[in-house]
Amino acid sequence: MNTIKRANPNGGNDVHTKRKNYIGLLVPSLRKAAILRKYAAYQSHSPLFAFSPKSIHWKSKRITGLEYVNGKWNKRTFPFPKAIYNCCYGDKRALLKRFEKTIGPQKCFNALCRFSKWTIYQILADSPWKSYLPESHLYDATKLTAFLDSYKTAFLKPHYGSKGQGIFRVELSPTGIYTLSEQTWDPSFVTSDPSALLSQLETKIGLKKYLIQEEITMKKVNDRSIDFRVMVQKNGAGQWAITGELVRFANKQSYLSNLFTKSDMLQNVLTILYPTKPRKAAAIQNKIHEVCLGVADKLDQHYGHIAELGIDVTIDRNDQIRLIEVNGRPSKMIFKDLGQPCLDQLYQTTIDFAEYLVQNKIAP
Structure with a gap:
């Protein structure tokens, strides 16, 4: 991290920040706030700052945090943000519920981003998406x-x-x-x-x-097992949307497709799998979207206010879509090989949703 410019916490900077509706990024510690730099390029109406659980001053409703402006890190005190994006791996529901007593209900998202595979299975087994699950x-x-x-x-x-x-x-x-x-x-x-x-x-x-x-016999391309990482995010209208699709090619020596050595766009691979059946390829892609959006909505209802998920699905040897796993803190950087516009959409959508929370009253 670059050298941090320290501002006087009691000086004019506080007057400046009081006029702004900030979005806060909750990070494990201020030493691990580099994620702020990735999102800073996408901020618009509501500027961003990063803070840790230890930097909150509950009595004064102030926070010691970092902002990243014009390539420089500034450390100062901020008012409570109007919306909070949890970037910590784990369960921050209790902490963010405490925040929402002041900033309003449903203003913090992704409070839980470490899911139990067994709990996810139980939730989805009691849903219309049960048939897509491995036993x-x-x-x-x-x-x-x-x-x-x-x-x-x-x-x-x-x-x-x-x-x-x-x-x-x-x-x-x-x-x-x-x-x-x-x-x-x-x-x-x-x-x-x-x-x-x-x-x-x-x-x-x-x-x-x-x-x-149950083992899922995945489709293969060039003798490599493939699966699909689908990014599902809430957008600037507060609605779930598909914002990224990536095909992962497993190493030939591995049965784990998440240890991939190559990636590609979903449409390209569906064309390879079904070269003479474009309608079937399109129908499969649409069904993947339907399943992933439905799974996201079901988990959102159960856990409360999730705003981004990485959902792993595949196609088995019978051309059936199968759900492998749901990730609560999906990496956006695995999409980098698909080009900067794809990455831009993923990061911008997160900020757009946070802006939506800032601008709108959300019912508890």
């Missing part, structure tokens, strides 16, 4: 053995996790051989004894909570 269960040894007897393969995923960390693939062959793989197709453990498999898993999983999930 899933809470992990225990008995259920895994029964699951493998039925499906022959299973994914084991931690309730909390990202970037493919801690995901295992287990397979039972027709000859009764169990194989355990970690990130790559090559097995790390092979046995004919189910007790030995379970003992190995117990060592690796420990006390972490896991779920058992």
